Structure formats: C-alpha cells, structure tokens
Amino acid sequence: MRSATRFVSRTAASSMVVAAALALVGIQAAGQTASAATKEASVVTCTTANTKLTVTEATRPINHLLLKATNTGTKPCFAYNAPHLRAGADAQAVLPWAEETTPQSVVTLEPGQSAYAGITTFSPDGEGGSNETTLGVIFADRNANPTSAEKTLKLPNGGVFFNSAAVVTYWQDNPADALAW
Template identity: 60%
Template sequence: MSARIARSRTRLLLTAGTAALAAFSLTACGGSDEGVKTEGKAAASITSPAGDTGPRQVPAGAAGSEEADGQETGKRADGGERTNGGERADDAASGARKAATGGSRTSTEPVTCTPRNTRITVTEVSRPVNHLLLTATNTGTRPCFAYGAPFLRFDEGHAALPVVRDSVPQAVVTLEPGQSAYAGVGTYSPDGHEDGTARTLGVLFADRNGESTGTEVKLPLPGEGVTVNSGAQVTYWQSDLDDALAW
C-alpha cells in the first residue's frame, strides 16, 4: 500500500515538473517574439525619429540634398542668366550709348559755315564812314567754322574784293548755333578810282583750304545802292563786331 502511494507521488511530481517545464518553454518563446517586435520598433525609430513631422529617411534626405543643390545650382544659373542678361543689356545699353554718343559727336562736330547753315545780312554803318557790316549767324544745329574771309563781289564783278591782311584773327572763328561772325566791308577809298554805284553784294564762304564753297548769296544793298570804287576791301571773319569795323 505504501509502495503504491510512493509511486503515485512520484508520477505527480514528474507530471508537475513536465507541466512547469512546458510553461517555462512557452514563456521563453513569448519573450523572444516580444523581443523581435521591440527590435523592429527600434529600427523604425532610426529611420523615422519620434516627433518628426515629415519623412526623414536617408534616401529622402539625400534626394532633398540633391534638390537643394539643384536649387542652389539653379540660383547660380539664374544668377548667371541674369548676369549674362545684364551684360547683354549693358552691352546693348553701351552700344546704344556709343551710338548715341557717336551721334552726339557727329551732331556737334563743327562743319564749314555755308549759306545752308547760316543767315547772312548786310547793313550800312555810320562809323567808320563808307563801311558795311556783314553778319553771318549760325542757323544750324552744329557749330560751324567761318574760315578766312568771305569772297565778295559787287553786282556782277568778276574779281573778289581784296582782304585786309592785318585783320587775320588769332584762331578760326567758330560759331555755335545762334552765334554770329562779322566782317567789315570798306566800300570806298580816297585813293581808289572807278567810282560807281553797286546795288547787290555777292557773298561766298571759304572752306578750310581757302577755296570758295561754291554757293553764292546775293544780298541787296541798302537804299538806292552804295558808292564803291577800286579801294573797296573786306576783313577776315571776326567773332567781335568792333574788331570787324576796326579797319
């Protein structure tokens, strides 16, 4: 009887031990699964940190970096385009300025005074006696040079009046638009001869070589005409009226 009881207790202890071992094994397996899940969460937290509001994975970050570089490159390219465009604009503006400046130089470069760019008048003066005053006013848009002395002839005379050599100015007279040059015309000299009455005065300008410009202006003389003789003469162009009447 006691032997059966002892065997029964032994079986119970073995059964209990087996059950305990099985339970321990199940617990160990469950702990292993939970551990895997924890590693998964840890791996996820590396690629997407807690509190991040957007994807911060390395590939996306790398793409974002490339995009940023591209944007920076684009900015440089845009800047380059703007710079090139600015250079082109500056070149165009410079070209326009050069053209404008060249036009300005062309439009302000002095030319020869001629009847086309001047208005010529002749008036009789009281002093000195037997003198006329010839005035040439620049009516053009460019300055003009009044070279030498004007070529003058009374009526249909063939020879130009002699020039008073002592009246040569220190420099060529330059007329800005609106300015005038003057020449004194002596019509009569006591030492002259062949007195007569002239009713017109032909005027031609000289070029830089002292040659006639080829265009003559016929001016009517004051009153019924002017008494002239072979002593008539003309001064060089002067910038001052008094200088023109000094001879």
C-alpha cells in the same frame, strides 16, 4: 643689408607711383585729344546753307558796311578766312581781303551765334567806281577756296558806291573788331 633693401624697395615703390601717375596723365591727355578731335569732327564749315547773312551800313567809320553771318544750323560751324564778295552782279573779281585783320584763330559759331566782316566800300585813293545794288557772298573753306553757292544780298539805301580801294576783313567774333581797321 636690411636698410639697403628697404631703401631699394622705397625707391622702387616711388618709381612705380611716378610711372603710374605719368601713365594716368597720358591716358587723360589722350582722352582729351580724342575728345577735341571728336568735337572738331562734329564742327562743319559755315556756308550759305547753314547761315543767315545780312549786310548793313555802319555808322562809323564812314564808307563801311557790316556783314553778319548767323549760324542757323544745329551744329557749330567754322567761319574760315574771309568771305568772297562780289560788289554788283557784273563784278568780274571778288574784293581783296585785308590781310592785317587775320584773327588769331578760326571763328567758331555755335548755333545762333554770329561772325562779322567789315567792308570798306571806297576811299579817295581808289580809282573808278560805280553804285552797286547787290552784294554776292560766298564762304571760304580752310584753304581759302569758295565753299558753296553764292548768296546775293540787297545793299542798303538802294545802292552803295564801290571803287578800287574796296576791301573786306577776315571774319571776326564781334562787330567792333570787324569795323576797327
């Protein structure tokens, strides 16, 4: 009888230790989840107000521009989706997004960090076209809707030719990925 009591006591004690360990893991996981939620709540959407935008001509591949957005704010920001771009002041529609460039996760910019989008300006397969001197940039929110006022940038070399084949990549965390497609 005594050995059975010892066995039950050891089993009960082991069960209590396992339950306590699981409870501790649950508390730690809840704390990490709360910490992640707090961190995400302190991250804002990248906009023309909290970033510096520049556009340069890429040396490779040809017919490409590189758009760079640098976080000038004091909080991290999310560069969602791809930028809404208008080639020229009279553009009626934004450039289409190159869906095959969708990154695995949203690009997060700490203060001072940059995101990049590649722009194909034209292709021989495209139709029409004109030489444009400005590029209108609007950031997208999590749902791909425009977020803020448009920022107008001057295009390099006094102007760039755009035709119907022009597209823009999703935001990438490095220039090589933005220009790799």
